[in-house]
């Protein structure tokens with residue numbers, strides 16, 4: 001039976017509730033009075049439940065869809081302004097014992113080169129990432145208790161934080177590793193991680209079991225209840241996501257929102273981020289072999305409806321998507337993107353020729369970070385390298401309280417400006433520098449107009465700029 005407060009995955013992601021919601025949406029997708037009521041509620045900016053949101057996703061009325069897209073854009077502005085946070089993935093190891101049929105790291109793939117970074121190699125990768133200007137990483141690893149035990153992950157996190165190169169440092173390490181135990185989540189928490197990210201891949205249990213035929217990841221309940229264990233281990237920022245293309249997107253969308261509602265209901269803290277990866281070509285993986293691929297229009301609608309349903313959550317799109325798709329999604333709700341990414345183990349320090357490549361998937365947006373920054377500025381966005389929430393302990397419910405009241409810009413906006421300034425001084429090309437300083441001048445004016453400056457605490461400014469005494 002459906003129970004968002006239950007700790008049992010079969011109850012908080014109840015299959016029957018998903019099916020009933022889909023039927024309800026199908027029956028009401030052209031019912032304009034129901035849709036108008038949902039849109040009125042959505043305009044309050046407090047979110048929607050999964051049943052309301054799936055009706056909006058299903059709706060194919062042209063006028064209503066325009067309203068949906070412009071509302072998503074407005075909500076994005078209200079909560080996140082024009083800021084876009086930057087990060088890069090860091091692949092530690094592609095050893096994996098699982099049999100995920102969509103992932104080239106699956107254990108039966110005998111020809112992909114298997115690599116695992118030593119601590120010395122991690123230092124080199126982190127130095128290369130710092131030389132690009134990155135401050136925030138997401139570490140990635142396959143699941144392999146022998147090659148990638150938790151001790152290896154913890155040691156790697158420690159190494160990453162220890163590298164201080166020129167003015168650089170990594171200030172937030174997010175972690176995307178396989179579902180684990182409460183004890184291990186406690187250890188990750190103590191190691192000072194930012195967000196714990198785990199993609200559900202698919203919420204449909206039957207498909208999940210077929211897509212993960214072997215290895216520990218086969219266990220649907222263990223995987224789906226991972227965020228509960230992470231919370232119990234003290235990690236209060238968790239990131240959800242599904243791999244679009246594996247199952248029906250309507251099913252995934254509904255269940256993803258049920259997962260967010262479950263976290264809210266039990267811990268009072270919804271997902272810190274929601275990622276929207278789509279399955280891509282990779283080594284021995286052909287995305288066309290999966291029947292549920294979604295086109296760019298559907299993808300954009302999904303992003304808009306997630307933004308409306310969960311207004312406070314950070315939304316992430318990676319370099320799996322090309323520049324034009326990313327541009328479209330930025331308008332509709334995305335607040336974090338990766339830039340200059342390499343998805344192979346050791347790819348930053350030592351890029352491999354293609355046939356020796358250990359990449360997890362083909363990157364579509366291959367532009368260097370500086371070009372991504374320049375592009376964001378030209379589109380009117382404010383690139384941010386800020387990690388101050390994490391640095392000053394504003395995580396979990398403390399973050400949510402400020403964010404849900406739409407006050408987070410009081411912190412994020414000035415810090416985004418300062419961290420952009422820092423990036424421009426230390427890493428940018430001349431062209432990006434010029435554009436960036438012009439943008440900063442404009443942004444500072446809006447700051448003074450809003451009087452936000454006064455609300456910024458000096459310690460945040462110092463945390464963000466490595467002690468540099470920036471003034472507006």
Ligand code: SAM
Pocket residue numbers: 102103104140141142143176177178179198199201217242243277278279280281282285320360361
């Ligand atoms: N091994 C960890 C786990 O089991 O959750 C996660 C790390 S994995 C390196 C990161 C994510 O990449 C996976 O959760 C999956 O959604 C995604 N991924 C795997 N194969 C992919 C593909 N062919 N195209 C796009 N994304 C893929």
